Amino acid sequence: MDTQSREAFEIKWLLEAIYACYGYDFRDYAGASLKRRILNRLELSDCRHISDMVSKMLYDSDFFELFLQDMSITVTEMFRDPYVFLQLRERVIPRLKTYSRINIWHAGCATGEEVYSLAILLHEEGLLEKTRIYATDFNNHSLEIARKGIYSQDLAKYQDNYLLGGGKKALSEYYQYNYDAVIMKAFLRKRITFAYHNLTRDQVFAEMHLIMCRNVLIYFNQALQNKVLNLLINSLVHKGFLVLGDKETLEFTSMTHQFDDFEPRAKIYRKTAALPKANQDED
Amino acid sequence: MKIKQYHMLVIGASAGGLNALAVVLGRLPGSFPVPVLVVQHQGGGNDSEYLALLLDSMTALRVKEARPGEVPLPGSVYISPAGYHLQLELSGKLSLSVDLPVNFSIPSIDVLFDTAADALGASLVALVLTGASSDGSKGLKNIKSRGGLTLVQSPQTAEAPQMPEYAIANTRPDFIVPLQDIGALLCRIFLVEAVNGGRQSGDCL
Secondary structure (H helix, E strand, C coil): CCHHHHHHHHHHHHHHHHHHHHCCCCCCECHHHHHHHHHHHHHHCCCCCHHHHHHHHHHCHHHHHHHHHHHHCCCCCCCCCHHHHHHHHHHHHHHHCCCCCEEEEEECCCCCHHHHHHHHHHHHCCCHHHEEEEEEECCHHHHHHHHHCEECCCHHHHHHHHHHCCCCCCHHHHEEEECCEEEECHHHHCCEEEEECCCCCCCCCCCEEEEEECCCHHHECHHHHHHHHHHHHHHEEEEEEEEECCCCCCCCCCCHHHEEEEEHHHCEEEECCCCCHHHHHHC | CCCCCCCEEEEEECCCHHHHHHHHHHCCCCCCCCCEEEEECCCCCCHHHHHHHHHHCCCCCEEEECCCCCCCCCCEEEECCCCCEEEECCCCCEEEECCCCECCECCCHHHHHHHHHHHHHHHEEEEECCCCCCCCHHHHHHHHHCCCEEEEECHHHCCCCHHHHHHHHHHCCCEEECHHHHHHHHHHHCCCCCCCCCCCCCCCC
């Protein structure tokens, strides 16, 4: 057995242990990023091999918590991909305005920078007060940061993003300085419900008019992507919107026929009336 | 003698990379028999879309931004999108991630090289071009240790020599080649005719 097959076996074993012990299922995650995260944790631990991490994982829940945090650390910023926010503002908001109550689901909100970006946008367009945003993640530690809305970094560096996303004020109007940190203003937080939800395991919980699920599916293999997309489409109202990461695409999934390319560049999709399977090939 | 079959070419470039990529890819024919994956460090924004368009106009190969879930095709070049790591999965599909930067870089050359080494091992050809970074040297060493073929642009011909220098110091690559000759060498390795002429390194972009 060569090193690589050995490692592959160890990783499989580790993921089984995590699933059995904590119920988190990473077995259908795409392998490349997962392996790098496991190897990074190995290097930071006192373990010699990935297989040594198995028993540590089974008997030390703090070690699992560390791993869970590893799994949710990503590059994030406010108004990341401003073009997407501009398109939301100019093309999606006018359609949401027709509803008397609006439900938005931010699936995989991590530490919340993007969900606050969305709340700011809704506020500026006069929709925040009739909107409930559900911001969910599988990591309670990240959710806690998001819920508090306290960030250690200076958010002023996102002013350019904000303006490119169609913002007309100063981003600093939406937060207050608090020693070395900044805290998002309470009226934004009030409209957001932060809650635990695991996309790989949990179910539909409300009817949504808009779902933001950006750069989440890229971590899943094809089968899990299809499963989660099914969950998302079942959560959307007729003609509801789905926003993916700006380099993501439904092109290689089994879901293309259930969505229209509403704004292809911003990866904004719109749920179509579901066609019976037999008719798909005719057009 | 048995001729070794390689199934993919991976390239890492940083500062000065646009010109170097144009010179190298300009010599490769449209019939190039394997996919080419490229990590070019970028400054943010949508530079990678522009880079793909620009390079597409300069080579017989089809150049595009990589998309997750895509199976890379021979004769096509896939550029890492700005702000994403580009990875090759064991399934042979491309994937992207927004994990933290590696070597201060996202995309990172090491990430592409390591994942491609896992997926293809000895049937990989890797090339490190110009750059002012140490990114790529670890991944190149990994590829070499798996039996893949390793090429580095000679530092004297690089706009920024550090990245080739790091790679050479770390790996002892199979070939250290002046920029002008890389395209022709790749054509010999992949058993195709090089495109004549092409872009010279002195040309202005």
